[in-house]
Amino acid sequence: MTKSCATIIITSIFFISVVLPLAKVRAQVELPFGGLANFPIPCTCSLTVAVWFTPLYLGGPAAVTGPLVYSPYLTIPYAYYLVGVPGVWHLGSYIPGVQACWMYVGVACVPFPTLGVMTKVGTNRPF
Amino acid sequence: MRPTLTLLLMATVPISLSFLPNTSTRASLGMRVNRVFLFRALPYEVRPGENLVLEGSGFSKGSNKIYFNGTESATATSTNGTSMNLTVPGSLVAGEYKISISNILGSSENASIPIYVKVTNNPQPAPLIERVAISGDVVTVMGKNFSPVNTVITTLGNSTVSITSDGTALSFRLNELSQYVQVKKSLKTNKYKFSLWIFVQNEHGISKDPYKLDMVI
Numbered sequence A: 001m002t003k004s005c006a007t008i009i010i011t012s013i014f015f016i017s018v019v020l021p022l023a024k025v026r027a028q029v030e031l032p033f034g035g036l037a038n039f040p041i042p043c044t045c046s047l048t049v050a051v052w053f054t055p056l057y058l059g060g061p062a063a064v065t066g067p068l069v070y071s072p073y074l075t076i077p078y079a080y081y082l083v084g085v086p087g088v089w090h091l092g093s094y095i096p097g098v099q100a101c102w103m104y105v106g107v108a109c110v111p112f113p114t115l116g117v118m119t120k121v122g123t124n125r126p127f
Numbered sequence B: 001m002r003p004t005l006t007l008l009l010m011a012t013v014p015i016s017l018s019f020l021p022n023t024s025t026r027a028s029l030g031m032r033v034n035r036v037f038l039f040r041a042l043p044y045e046v047r048p049g050e051n052l053v054l055e056g057s058g059f060s061k062g063s064n065k066i067y068f069n070g071t072e073s074a075t076a077t078s079t080n081g082t083s084m085n086l087t088v089p090g091s092l093v094a095g096e097y098k099i100s101i102s103n104i105l106g107s108s109e110n111a112s113i114p115i116y117v118k119v120t121n122n123p124q125p126a127p128l129i130e131r132v133a134i135s136g137d138v139v140t141v142m143g144k145n146f147s148p149v150n151t152v153i154t155t156l157g158n159s160t161v162s163i164t165s166d167g168t169a170l171s172f173r174l175n176e177l178s179q180y181v182q183v184k185k186s187l188k189t190n191k192y193k194f195s196l197w198i199f200v201q202n203e204h205g206i207s208k209d210p211y212k213l214d215m216v217i
Helices: A002-023 B002-017 B180-187
Strands: A031-043 A048-057 A063-070 A089-096 A102-104 A109-111 A116-123 B037-042 B051-057 B064-068 B071-076 B083-087 B095-103 B115-119 B128-135 B138-144 B149-154 B169-173 B193-202 B211-216
Touching (some): B037 B095, B128 B193, B149 B169
Parallel strands (some): A063 B193
Antiparallel strands (some): A031 A089, A102 A109, B051 B083, B064 B071, B064 B095, B095 B115, B193 B211
């Protein structure tokens, strides 16, 4: 099951990468991503959530690990709506480099650096 | 095979051709638009009459009232909605003040997230990271203004123990970070590229910008 999910996600990202150049009219770069969620990290100041993914595919065959931000004020969720649930595969798009997670550390908030903010995300159903 | 391929194409084309919401300020992307947030005041230690930079979201281009310990003490305007400058009132006596902002969107006041600034006649600069090196699982941070006792804040969580320094260098182990075990567990036996972002915090404040250390974990 996990292997087939990974195959679908990698194939999807490949096709997205092929089609993406057609959408160059867009003002900001929106890239595809797919990955397996490990755990959510609450962004206590910005009221968003950073989701840690391993592996995380960002439009190519190489996998990385790291967080992307889910923002209830920006991200459009799709079925099965299990964003940030550990063990659930996610597929969607994100804007790289956007600072949308701030965390409180005693006297102030600091920007929690992430790979970007999700603009859309759908998940699988782990049962 | 062919129906699967068709389904994949149908799923991917809408994703790649969708359009982003129109936003006027990039830095506030992902933040709630109808609320004012105050995230931090820089520098943390400041002399009366000196300049202070406030960072947040939802700042007004018109007028923002700035409160020190609940008393309106200054007004300021923001050109980008996410930062603004103000002069610390010369009348403030030395001490730690809780800062908040109010404007047409309401107040940034949040009891669980108080933002502080320390007014003093002898301000000390916040830590500054200049270089970072890693050897095995030991990370060495070099820079300025470190205190004898510091904390590091990273993408892998905060240091679980205090980190001593001679003022220009400090070291910590990756497994001393609060989320390292959780992340390491999720990696299983595989190796992944990873960016570790590091802040240093001490009694004089938090480093303004994090240092990015690319590594394989």
